[in-house]
Amino acid sequence: MADHSKPAHTEDSGSAARRGKPTLRTIAEITGLAVTTVSRALSDAPQISLETRKRVREIANEIGYSPDRAAQRLKTGRTNVIGVLLDPHEEILGYGTSIMSGIAKALQGTAYHLIVMPNFLNKTNVEAVHYITRNAMADGLIFSRTEPLDPRVRLLSDLGFPFVTHGRTELSTPHPYVDYDNFTFSYQATKRLIAKGRRKPALISGPADFTFAGHLQHGFMTAVREAGCAYEILSGIDLDSPAGAIRDRVRQRYAESDPPDSFMCGGEVCALATITGMSDCGLTLGREYDIVAKQTSHLLSAIQPQVETIYEDLTATGEDMGRVLLQKIGGESDVSKLQLLLCPQIPSSFGMAG
Amino acid sequence: MADHSKPAHTEDSGSAARRGKPTLRTIAEITGLAVTTVSRALSDAPQISLETRKRVREIANEIGYSPDRAAQRLKTGRTNVIGVLLDPHEEILGYGTSIMSGIAKALQGTAYHLIVMPNFLNKTNVEAVHYITRNAMADGLIFSRTEPLDPRVRLLSDLGFPFVTHGRTELSTPHPYVDYDNFTFSYQATKRLIAKGRRKPALISGPADFTFAGHLQHGFMTAVREAGCAYEILSGIDLDSPAGAIRDRVRQRYAESDPPDSFMCGGEVCALATITGMSDCGLTLGREYDIVAKQTSHLLSAIQPQVETIYEDLTATGEDMGRVLLQKIGGESDVSKLQLLLCPQIPSSFGMAG
DNA sequence: TGCTGAATTTATAACGTTTTAAATGGCCAG
DNA sequence: CTGGCCATTTAAAACGTTATAAATTCAGCA
Structure with a gap:
């Protein structure tokens, strides 16, 4: 079915022969479709015919295609990264590990990765947050040890940068949080x-x-x-x-x-x-x-x-925080849906x- | 000093006016140099005159330039990411947090980021490793709970993919490790x-x-x-x-x-x-x-x-692992320099x- | 026949960087 | 002058993706 009647691209260029990861172009060459079409098909755009979508997806699976994160990130500006501010001196048993396991679980199956941003890197936590947002190093942020007038919360709220805290604040502008009662x-x-x-x-x-x-x-x-x-x-x-x-x-x-x-x-x-x-x-x-x-x-x-x-x-807490953050990033604007107060089981x- | 004698690019396009992160192009426009030159200057290429290098670096600092990781990654294939395989059930007190703090400390000041890859994502640890390497999701890997004939070590060694283990193996091909005696x-x-x-x-x-x-x-x-x-x-x-x-x-x-x-x-x-x-x-x-x-x-x-x-x-161990991995990625081929056996202090x- | 619009596909241009190959200008030997 | 060589700078292409706008096909209808 796949005929070669189409004129080759300007030159022979790399072609699919280039041993390496399959790209959209690889699929395009196999199916005879344009790269754009393949891209759209994979993102299930309604303008692409159902038959084409199905065919493209099949081929993609077959050759083990997975999109290049760097390219996506460069084009869209979205990093597909969730950052967690790690505090090195948590006296709570297993705090860090549990929270991260939980977040990771929530992120599983999504395009998001979890990256650890130790906040001893920069002098204060606020500076770390500043740095992260300025350089667009993540799409969302998770952190704990929340203060009543937490400056990180203030900063991120002002910037409109998605985040979830472990713990509440007393700030007047509501924000997503997960907290234990x-x-x-x-x-x-x-x-x-x-x-x-x-x-x-x-x-x-x-x-x-x-x-x-x-x-x-x-x-x-x-x-x-x-x-x-x-x-x-x-x-x-x-x-x-x-x-x-x-x-x-x-x-x-x-x-x-x-x-x-x-x-x-x-x-x-x-x-x-x-x-x-x-x-x-x-x-x-x-x-x-x-x-x-x-x-x-x-x-x-x-x-x-x-x-x-x-x-x-704490693992469940991490999972909740991950979920809430994803919803926030996904555009959920009803903040009350993004505020979880977990009840102690007596x-x-x-x-x-x- | 900055004159506009240079003809504008084909069109007005975004120009530096586009409110956002400064890029190489911003610096190029300010200095009147070509983007290529700026890129080279910032990477201290010897072919660029010393004076130019200095001037470019100054401007870069001044406007707070920092390179776009996505673009670098796309172009070079290097991810600037170190992955750590997190085991959710560590019974050792503070294991995860300590190790990560340590790694993060070693990575501080470098271009590398630490990303957490929970290995319950995929069924077995080997599959997780397979996935990570196949999709070029990191430049190097760190993991613990090393087995004498660890299949992850085997796989990564075969692929020539940089890694450090916490713990030794009994495999014949030597590999970087940090271990406690x-x-x-x-x-x-x-x-x-x-x-x-x-x-x-x-x-x-x-x-x-x-x-x-x-x-x-x-x-x-x-x-x-x-x-x-x-x-x-x-x-x-x-x-x-x-x-x-x-x-x-x-x-x-x-x-x-x-x-x-x-x-x-x-x-x-x-x-x-x-x-x-x-x-x-x-x-x-x-x-x-x-x-x-x-x-x-x-x-x-x-x-x-x-x-x-x-x-x-354990924090020191993490720091050592980070350092060793960076050396390995940096091209250090003398494996004996990448094997650390830490002495218990009696x-x-x-x-x-x- | 030709026009309109819907459905589907496509070419082109970007995102910001690095790499390759080429250009520029100065200087000196022939 | 011409040609060659050096030092420095540059233009153009590429990495893999998505957004924009345009093209193509085909049916329906005046």
């Missing part, structure tokens, strides 16, 4: 401590810069106010502190008067460090004190099952004693 | 247990598939043979096992006869799980048994300081009692 987590966790008979829970909160720290604190405060019990927000340390620092601080606190009798920990490392610090003081978990913690891996529950935990699935055991 | 680690760790008076160390080794498991075992065996003491290689679990499984297995083992009196653990999770399992049996670390473990984060030493540890710096305390 840390208020509910903290509220339920603290209530659980009180339900167990504890009368002075202590909170080890996130670094004050970040929005989620406020949510943790709010949930905690709501629970203690409802119960009308004493409380404490442990100063000097936060969830970013190294385990050793948390341990020391807990021990030191117990050398002082009127110590707390239970802990609300936002992370596993924090819980483990707290237990060690308490153990240094001769206190036993479940007897002299209790802990409820957020769980992001399977370590804590295997090592210290007495710690009651509420799970946050273990049934929590309800029984509460 | 797990033999020495295991040997020293085990000797330390024996020096502390233990007479039946147990090894919890890596998954049998991976090369490093053999190294761990070899070091362990060398130490126990030298001492002529009893030993055990704990079956049914390995460093990839979830903490809960390790804990259960340890407990179960102690219900049987003739249990070990010490443990060589290749990871922190493993050590913590072991301690918990032993504690379930009423046994106390440092009294009834000892543990030496490999440390990759600061968690273990803060939580369980009685566990003696030898540190493996704590001074180890020597004292040994």
Whole structure:
């Protein structure tokens, strides 16, 4: 069927003989169609006849064609790249890996690639973002450690550059985010401590810069106010502190008067460090004190099952962020559809004693 | 200085007025040079006069020019991308994040970007590698979990595609790698247990598939043979096992006869799980048994300081891998220069009692 | 017959870079 | 002068794709 009646291109040029990746031209030569037609057919343009579309697609599969990303990018200006700002000092167990696995899962089957943009490259995070947008290095951005007045969010919103944050802001212009409901987590966790008979829970909160720290604190405060019990927000340390620092601080606190009798920990490392610090003081978990913690891996529950935990699935979070970002890039303008607040799944055991 | 005596290009076309990123053409128009000359000047070609090179570079800086990666990639075939095969189920604390931070650090300042290629995308790792090379999606590849006869290494070697592995193989054709000397680690760790008076160390080794498991075992065996003491290689679990499984297995083992009196653990999770399992049996670390473990984060030493540890710096490893890969891509053909065996730093305390 | 419009296909020009081969101008030997 | 050689600069083509505008075919209809 494929005849050679068509006059050759100006010259012999490379022709399909050039050993290498098949291109649109290869398909064009095989089918006798023009390159343009092949391009359109593959993108399922309605102006190309159904029969042609089918034929082209078959040939493409047969010879293992896959479009050249560089050429597409050059022509369209779209990079087909999603960037994730990696923070090197995440104290949360498996944070980076889980989030990335999740994003990658969402991107699977799409034309998008995931590229890691460490933000220690440039001095501040904002500068990194500036650089990325200025040089059009990605079509969308994902990042975490969101601050209430996050300058990155401001910048990207102004530029109209697609992004999703892990965590909310308090900025007036709404933007896509995926967040864990840390208020509910903290509220339920603290209530659980009180339900167990504890009368002075202590909170080890996130670094004050970040929005989620406020949510943790709010949930905690709501629970203690409802119960009308004493409380404490442990100063000097936060969830970013190294385990050793948390341990020391807990021990030191117990050398002082009127110590707390239970802990609300936002992370596993924090819980483990707290237990060690308490153990240094001769206190036993479940007897002299209790802990409820957020769980992001399977370590804590295997090592210290007495710690009651509420799970946050970071891989799922990553997947959600990927999906949301793709929708945003795809033109979804209803921001409310791009804001996900993931509900903590409270273990049934929590309800029984509460 | 910049005069308009030069005839305009065929038409007014976009000209530099087109609001957007500056390109070579922008610089050409400013300086009055040809695009080719500008390109050459920026790449420091010796055929361009020194004065011109300097002038071009100055203008480029001034207007904030940075080359379009897509265009470069299209023209040269080089992607300026380094791919890292991410394994979603790394039980080693902070593995993914550390390695990536390290690689990113090595890539900083170069034209290379780091892109994450999760290998659950395609069925097997080899298929992922196949896909990546076939579609020229990167200039080099980094991956871990190396097997003695790793099929990925085979494939990439055959293709002449640049790569570095984290871990060695037993293949006859040498290839670039960065590896931790797990033999020495295991040997020293085990000797330390024996020096502390233990007479039946147990090894919890890596998954049998991976090369490093053999190294761990070899070091362990060398130490126990030298001492002529009893030993055990704990079956049914390995460093990839979830903490809960390790804990259960340890407990179960102690219900049987003739249990070990010490443990060589290749990871922190493993050590913590072991301690918990032993504690379930009423046994106390440092009294009834000892543990030496490999440390990759600061968690273990803060939580369980009685566990003696030898540190493996994964960020440094990532950085080394990045550097080695760049050298390989840069044309370094002396493979011996591209093989790094990182020495465990044995704590001074180890020597004292040994 | 010739015109109109719909359906399908096509040629051409771009995107920004690098590569190849050629041009320009200055200088010196013949 | 002519020719040749050097140093420097240049024009044109190419990489593989898509967007724009134009061409081709064919049916329907006046």
